[in-house]
Amino acid sequence: MGKELWTAGSRGEPISLYAGFNDLDEARFIVDTIKEKVDEGYNRREIAILYRSNAQSRVLEETLIRQGMPYRIYGGHRFYERLEIRNALAYLRLLLNRDDDASLERIINVPARGIGTRTVEILRERARHTDVTLWQALHDGLADASLKGRAGNAIQAFADLIERLDNETAGMSLHEIIAYVIEHSGLIEHHRSEKGEKGQARVENLEELINAARAFTQGEALDPPETGEGGVALEAFLSEAALNAGEHEADEFEDGVQLMTLHSAKGLEFPVVFIAGVEEGLFPHRMSLEEPGRLEEERRLCYVGLTRAMRKLYLTYAEIRRMHGKETFQRASRFLREIPAEYMEEVRLRGQISRPVTAMRPAVGLSRQTSVNGGGDLPSLSLGQRVLHPVFGEGVILNAEGEGERARVQVSFEGEGDKWLVLGFAKLTPL
The missing domain is CATH 1.10.486.10 (PCRA; domain 4)
Incomplete structure (x- = not known):
């Protein structure tokens, strides 16, 4: 006999997706959003930040410390x-x-x-x-x-x-x-x-x-x-490292944000969950791409992470991340494309919300910015303009938001797909 699955809860909120221009921006978004959730009445202990690799906690920890927000590493060390x-x-x-x-x-x-x-x-x-x-x-x-x-x-x-x-x-x-x-x-x-x-x-x-x-x-x-x-x-x-290793972790009974790897999160649930670093090579982990069967394990681990959230789930990734001491351009994880678009919304600058770019659908009901002015030595760009990127080659600007060096443009590259890039980092040349 088949089983009929049901839930006593009401239909929940869509999954929110945020693309940070780098790992620091990603961490700041997470911590700022946690502050908003605490202001709404959530306890910090009801909020968890999950990540695939232990090393990801460093930027998150430093951002939490700077913001004076107590946290605990579950099942591991700072x-x-x-x-x-x-x-x-x-x-x-x-x-x-x-x-x-x-x-x-x-x-x-x-x-x-x-x-x-x-x-x-x-x-x-x-x-x-x-x-x-x-x-x-x-x-x-x-x-x-x-x-x-x-x-x-x-x-x-x-x-x-x-x-x-x-x-x-x-x-x-x-x-x-x-x-x-x-x-x-x-x-x-x-x-x-x-x-x-x-x-x-x-x-x-x-x-x-x-x-x-x-x-x-x-x-x-x-x-x-x-x-x-x-x-x-x-x-x-070394002095800064000693300060960061000091008494910043929340005490056992203190109200603190929960940080943990996705493996450590198995069996746990939290009202609000952030999964950080949802990028190719990070999640799924690059090792999983080299060994048969490992990718399916990563996909199951992703499912575990998604189902840890009781009320609200945020997925975040960085378009530029420091790897091995160098800044590298990252691609959004294939797992994001496997989530039906109707269950996701993308959080953009200025608090706008739209359909995710991973779904390759235009934003609904929002007026679009038609150009960006980088200021200084950075170019001014318009929708439909062709540009050259040193890594991705030629592309066409599809969307734009913000002003100055932190302005972002969505560019469609042949063979590379659509990417959101920050003008201050992207080194785009108008054609």
Whole structure:
């Protein structure tokens, strides 16, 4: 016998879709919308932000912290408290200050290099007895040959590694320093060798640390003149990371927004749900495109995410996202195209709502803006005008909204489909 499905609830609201011009804009939209929901009477604990990759939480966390909004990471750690991030920061702190005993102890055998707990204890005892730092005790032990054999060789290799990293990163920019240290310390290769998604998540978190450094020097955390370059920027960045790792997470009984991966959300429900980063390569994850059967797992995971919302669901993605320290153009996820258009609405600038662009239907009942003025060195563009993009090639402008460098245009590219682009980033050339 077949089952008849029914619901006691009334017909709900349509799914709201938001396309941020970058990941920071996406995060700001989510946090601003949460504020509106709280003003409407929702508790923060009734609102959840879901994401496919653990590394996505970094931008969301920093935006919540800046807005003074309490939050909790469900089933995991905050970005700067994750093991691989703390290890990377310890390497960076030791480059700046060899007398940082806590950082030295944390990474002296990470990745494993044959320095056991007994050797570390010998160093501690020597440092206490002679009233010097661990770094000095390490060199003293090598000098008088009290550290010898396999342990002595391993200690010497570690000391040489730190000095080499310091020398070879001289003159580099902040994000280049971090990328170099993560790679040449062996941290990223160590986690690449881990099996399964856990190792992949750790690698993605380390790559996100590089993104955080680039964002920091571009003024998203501080004004660029305050950050400086090289070691000065590194010191400022480490101070900022320490602040972000502070007591910002909501206490167990405090009303805080819930952040979690889609996997962690299984079995849970919330009145309001945001699913962030609904983009090709992120969700579905790029690994799923390389292995047979994985795409269907991603599709089922998407269904899990969609059904976590009890009253209101928001799907968001970024048109430009920092990946591996570089800004890349993103495509909206194929999963968005699989949702019937009549169940979705697109949230645009100035609070407008229209049918989603993924449905490739014109907005209903809204007056359309016919041109945009970029201002400064940016071009003024009109509907129907042909333009050239450095990546997507030639296209025709279909829609426009806003003014200035944050104005956006919808362009139809041959072979690439329709894309919303921000004038300040898109580098469009009128034809």
